[in-house]
Amino acid sequence: MLDDTKTETLLEVNNIEVIYNHVILVLKGVSLSVPKGGITALLGGNGAGKTTTLKAISNLLHSERGEVTKGSIMYRGDRVQDLQPSDLVKRGVIQVMEGRHCFEHLTIEENLMTGAYTRTDGAGAVSADLEMVYNYFPRLRERRKSQAGYTSGGEQQMCAIGRAIMSKPETILLDEPSMGLAPQLVEEIFTIVKNLNENEGVSFLLAEQNTNVALRFAHHGYILESGRVVMEGPAAELRENPDVKEFYLGMSEDGRKSFRDVRSYRRRKRWLA
Amino acid sequence: SYRTGPFAAGGIAFADGYADYFTLLNERDGGIGGVMASVPECETAYNAEKGVECYEATKAEGALVYQPLATSITYQLIPKVEVDGIPLHTMGYGRTSAKNGEVFRHTFNYPVNYWDGASAGVNHFLDLNDGSLEGRKITLLHFNGAYGKEPIPTLEALAEKHGFELTTIAIDYPGQEQKSQWLQIRRERPDYILFWGWGVMNQVAVQEAANIGYPMENFMGIWWSGSENDVLPAGAAADGYKALAFHEMGSDFPVFDDIQTYVVDAGKAAGAGDQIGSVLYNRGLYAAFLAAEAAADAQEATGEPEITAAMMRDAMESLEITAQDMEDAGIPGFGPVFSVTCQNHGGDGLASVAQWDATAQEWSLISDFFPSDGEVVNALIKADSEAFAAENDITPSCD
């Protein structure tokens, strides 16, 4: 496990505010930092603003009529807020978007190749990486000639992650990678994340609902609620926090509780009190 | 006028000529009978709604006469001018049967109309064939719209009378692609082609005729298909192409010296000044001349310098253009000599034939002004205008 204090901070988000459509305030002062070589998890319920945070970082808000109105986003000490998304990719930050977003009409292989769009290190290196991605996701190799639009949800998710890897990034912003994946595959994908992190030194900022898995693989975690960071800490600590246990891990005092028992049961979040 | 849109090329020259002539009168003579003429111009882009908007916007300003220069706008204005009592002059276009002044009290289409044109064209072919077209093939190639369809009844009547075979081939707007029409012509080899086109249709038709090697001297357009614009793009191949005309070509008239001195050199030319002497410029100038003559007549008849639309109408109805009038205006022999009466708002239907000389790059008249087949044309006009009168509860009369 990484020691937070020693490593260099790659990405630093400082107290940002995001407004959609000039009227809808979504992020109300979010700060977080991603250390080099770490896996940082961003947790929180639906609509907490995880996706918005990631998009703010990779500058994709613009096309959704959203804008960062306050605060700053620094990557390696440079302000990156005003860059084009493609410049950010060139600097090594790439986002895997929520809901897959594969290029439907391109084949799986073409999809992966678009990931290498910004690379300049020659065809040889690219095809080596392509091979690597296929080794991570053998299923993609089988379907390499199919149009992405006709592959199943899980295949598309793999494709989207593979595509990001193809750009040889330094930091990957991963938005809900486990959504809609079979349990086995979730494990697999997280293992791949871990491998990439350990072997290639890729840093991750990971937005996840599946707190269970996320906290198992992450080093550090932030919990976001209604556009604010309500809790942060090393993953191991968060895992032990009773609130987190109850609300995000689905555990009660006596182990995992059944979904059948939730009927007449009301909860209260202590930190909101 | 319309200096924009699909027919801009034709509209510009006409508008320049019209405006320049009045500028000349104002600059040189201090207006007409001492009153400065004003020529408000609206840009219609050949669009009926804009035409109506313009009409409504300007009619309150004491307009004396409207010159819409688009057949469709004419149709909208014909009923309106009857109510508002403002005369409408549609020279060589518009509704042919408006020649019957008993029905169309405020609409004038002297000196010629489309049916005259159709007949004049046939007359010219008759001349070439010693008076007989028996068994010949004539094709009418026309714009697929009101304007292009106008001559069909006349030609049908004439075909019967002279025993030639008439085929009609329509071209849809805008007429950039005419391959199939010309392949058909190539196959059928008509002896003569009459052509009712406007805009890009003209240029393409001339080009295609040249392409299939059709003898140009047997290919004749209506006056709206006979300007420099129509033949220049085809280059040398257009040599010999004919078109009808109802006024002279070229700038070999005294008035052009005056225009140069009083208008162009004074920096008052309406357009870029590069249209002077072109066919459509001359046509605009001619239209302006006719309007100015009528206005002068009106002043004379009433003795008042400030005339009203009603006076203008009366003057137009008794307009007489003599050789002397043209001489005085610096355009001797420019157009036919004709007179207007209440029964006849269309003049005497005198037209002439012009031919394009590609080497000299100029149009020139190759015939005198000759009359159309009044017998055929007038019968048709009578029928059509009476139908209109019946439909609109108008009692034809002259008082």
Next chain:
Amino acid sequence: MLDEGYVTADGRQIGGVMMDMRGITLRFGGVEAIKNISFDIREGEIRAIIGPNGAGKSSMLNVISGFYNPQEGEVWFHGKRRPPMKPFQVARQGIARTFQNIALFEGMTVLDNVMTGRLTQMKSGMLAQAIWKGKAEREETANREVVEKIIDFLEIQAIRKTPVGRLPYGLKKRVELARALAAEPKLLLLDEPMAGMNVEEKEDMSRFILDVNDEFGTTIALIEHDMGVVMDLSDRVVVMDYGRKIGDGTPDEVRNNQEVIDAYLGVAHD
């Protein structure tokens, strides 16, 4: 054979066969998405379909709701063979569903979205609607009442008038459920209703599903990847892999089936 139904572990009576899929085969060009699968869904039960990604689960739901016509096999509904029909005709037989990739009508408010669920129930003609006062208005009000009950039931009152495009993912799923419920279906098909939710929200969703099943007696078929949910909620589970059926039975049977463990679960789930 369980012909006249059975009683579940928690004591609910399950009825006879409602939907019977017999030998379904579905091909897309060269790809065989479903290979000769048969299974049934019984009145009142909660039936889960699980399997790895691309196994053909969603395709199976699409066959049930009439969006795909299988090349081979028969669909029996309420003891009658169902001829090939258009999806909207299937919907009118009382089958409603939600979608894997949310398929809400983004340009409409939550209320309007849920109201579209009742389209199968609304009968007034175009003329009546154009005049509005009278028949159409009464019908609208009556249906609105039903819809408001469902909105209350799913606890989405607060966002009633919000355009759905602006909603967060989890709420959208809930609205989609509301829309499906509005049709008062006999059979409710749920395609991954809990994807992208955290535990708290999954608990809420579970509660809704159980309540629907309980209170309205709605039969439910659901696809889900969260084994906790599947095992806790469902009465019987079908397992698919590469278009084949590799297991069918109670959660306990399935979870101990070696083939299922190999193909899907990875490790045995408790």
Next chain:
Amino acid sequence: MSADFLYGIEVIINGLMAGVLYALVALGFVLIFKASGIFNYAQGVMALFAALTLVGVMEGQVPFSHVINAVFGTEIHHFGWEVPALLAIFVTLMVMVLFAWLVQQLVFRHLVGQEPIILFMATIGLAYFLEGVGDLMWGSEIKTLALGLPQGGSLVVEDWTAGLGGDDFYGFFIDKLDMVATLVAIVLVAGLIGFAQYTKQGRAMRAVADDHQAALSVGISLNFIWVLVWSLAGLVALVAGVMWGAKSGVQFSLSLIALKALPVLMLGGFTSIPGAIVGGLIIGVGEKLFEYMIGPMVGGATENWFAYVLALIFLVFRPQGLFGEKIIERV
């Protein structure tokens, strides 16, 4: 062989040639649509603008002279030089690239992620704008394009084939300009197909078409890709403008050729470069044959609508056009 039959063949051949001319315009649409999902109605006006610019540059016209003269009362029209054709073509291309860049910077950059219909409307706005600018810049009178392209029926072909039929047959008529156009089109299409399928930029271009956001997220610069395709479309527009302009002179009506290209697109598929060619050929032959055989019975001038109806009939069987990408319908 009977003359009628041979004339039928002649109609077909000429239809094919006309089809190539349609396809030239359609190509520009396809490029932009493929890369941005923008249905660029302004393509026709771009052809006009490119041709106007070419003529203007060749003749050494002063741009905006009308406006300058009107506002400042000056009398300038020409620079007084003439530019050789090749150089003028190059200058025009540069102007089209500049235009592409401006369009991207000022308009479409701000419309990323909007619905297709909004983008479509924006291109109609652009068409108005460009039409006005073209007229203000170069004047709206008809101009002659003197590039020295061959024109007129080919006598060689005519003589050669005249013997095929009886006395009623005069030999096939084939326009030399059409032959040139066909050659140019073949080269252009081959080049464009190679570009789209086998280059990195081509792939990026298709990616952008599918999902703007995702393309951004993998680091594709929409700006760059779009400037690129708009420039390419400008090139295609120039070619189309020259070919059509040679027939009819350069004038406003050139912009209306867009209307001839739409059914071609629809038939071939909005996203397919080969589709534009095949669609063009089918439409060309179809409408000419229809006009030849059925036209006389219904009064002629059927070409405007026939192309659309023909395309419509095809579409009912293949909703994405002959070669268009299949519309992916999944839930």
Next chain:
Amino acid sequence: MLYREAGDFKTSYPEDSQTFPIAFDRWRYWAVLAIAFLVIPFVINDYWASSLMVPFLIYAIAAIGLNILTGYCGQVSLGTGGFMAVGAYACYKLMTAFPDVNIVFHVLLAGGITAAVGAAFGLPSLRIKGFYLAVATLAAQFFLVWLFNKVAWFYNYSASGQINAPERFIFGTAVTGPSAPAWAQYLVCLVFVTFCAVLARNLTRGSLGRSWMAIRDMDIAAEIIGVNPLKAKLTAFAVSSFFIGISGALFFAVYLGAVEAGDSFGITKSFLVLFMVILGGLGSIFGSFAGAAFLVILPVFLKIIGVDVLGWPTEMVAHLQLVIVGALIMFFLIKEPHGLAQLWRLAKEKLRLWPFPY
């Protein structure tokens, strides 16, 4: 402070689904109607009527019609011009065939005929989608115009192919023909506009409107939840064409008085109406009005500025006008892709929150 939902409680569902739930809005609309019906007719003159008000009202009807099809049902149509032509020619044939029937019925019937034609041309929409459909509707546009040009029966065999509106009366006042007074023309159009707007509003808020919107937003999902796509699309085409037919009939009979199909109902008309709908706001009836007003007034305004105030040559002004209209269209789309109606909504939303920024 007036503009608040709070305190404006609804106690029944019909009240909640009324057209203007906020009392202030309701009052404002009544005021607008009152001015339109009770004030303007007394002050209007020929120029105002024929160059601004009458075309505005007529285009507003067409825009509402197209908005139903495109904005509510998501089917882009470029055949508006053609359908207006159907309305115009149907009206003409009816007017001349049954001269004794009141013109109001002719106009309504013309709408009905157009609805049938529109539904027929809507059939391909079951298979064809998006821009393919848009381009396919051009088939209707060109075919219809060609038909009205070719078949002489439609224009009663007149030599030129033009149709002329004979004079017709309502309550003894001429509303068509050259001597119809401006206020009468205006009032007739206003009554039709009001009628159409109410109709459109009712249709779009009920189950039919919802099935249209469902088809628009996601047609596959709509079908699976029980919307019959055939019925939804065809009714949208029919209703939309009904309005467009009425506007075509009024355009011909009341406004221009004489038309020729190719000239007045060409493809530019289709584009113009589509612009109105998009600039105004897709899926908004108010937007249809706003768009129509904007595009009718703008050219007139520019012309007045350019020619009358600045005294520039008309041709240059016309070219500049193209440039400006084009630029403005692009500008608006960039500023607010959802149209003037959305700007209005946002303004209201701000007002509702005022004085707080969010």
